[in-house]
Amino acid sequence: MYLPRHFEEQRPEALHDLIDKHPLGMLVTHGSDGLDANHVPFELDAGEGPHGVLRAHVARNNPLWQNVAQGDEVLVVFRAQDAYISPNWYPSKHEAHKQVPTWNYRVVHAHGRITVHDDERHVRGLVARLTRRHEADQPRPWKMGDAPPEYIDTMLKSIVGLEIAVERLVGKYKLSQNREARDRLSAAQALIGQGDSELGEAMRAAGPPA
Structure with missing residues (x-):
């Protein structure tokens, strides 16, 4: 990934926070059938390793x-909100007319080694944790115990666990x-005004180039 220094984010807590808030990752593998990409919701254990x-x-x-070997190198891409940035949002554009459009975004690339867990106990725990996390905000959170045990057993047999160190x-x-700063803050306000508040607030909080 092309990474100019002024766009580089190195703080582990910031990177973990993006993954936690945007858990649907694009898992890129290079196995026996060549390159592949799958979109999968992930659970992050930031304290392990x-x-x-x-x-x-x-x-x-x-x-x-089945197309990857234990320990294969993989890449998972996590992406937060993104948006088009109009040069009309920059005050400096209206003075010198020397600005062009761009696209702003936040992404995290997680490089690691994959392990496959074809184990009912492992996937049961994983699904239970994912369910608790994503059902937490529901008025009546669904839990695995709400379904007949034999149905859950059948469903668990139809999935395989993945772990990436x-x-x-x-x-x-x-x-x-x-x-x-005035251009960045003006563009941030324009995004917030059109409903792209997450990216707009991130732009507000961003500092100048290092």
């Missing part, structure tokens, strides 16, 4: 888990840090 551990599951019918995290936060 030097950079954390990612856990997920895929359908047993998905060839992914993260070896390196690379963050790119393209938030107009290379612009004048």
